[in-house]
Amino acid sequence: xxxxxxxxxxxxxxxxxxxxxxxxxxxxxxxxxxxxxxxxxxxxxxxxxxxxxxxxxxxxxxxxxxxxxxxxxxxxxxxx
Numbered sequence: 001x002x003x004x005x006x007x008x009x010x011x012x013x014x015x016x017x018x019x020x021x022x023x024x025x026x027x028x029x030x031x032x033x034x035x036x037x038x039x040x041x042x043x044x045x046x047x048x049x050x051x052x053x054x055x056x057x058x059x060x061x062x063x064x065x066x067x068x069x070x071x072x073x074x075x076x077x078x079x080x
């Protein structure tokens with residue numbers, strides 16, 4: 001999975017765009033760098049409504065080209 005827009009991230013809500021802008025993150029590339037940095041990740045968790053460590057981990061996976069949690073769940077259902 002490639003992430004080209006914020007909405008490509010699992011669990012990303014439209015309200016997060018404004019919340020990210022408030023902490024200086026206005027692009028997908030900036031968010032990618034931020035979730036890879038432990039201190040910035042903590043700042044994101046504090047600033048974004050409903051975002052916690054699990055969400056940050058799923059975003060990291062998405063940025064790295066991994067499956068999202070939804071995709072993994074769908075795969076497990078299909079394989080079962």
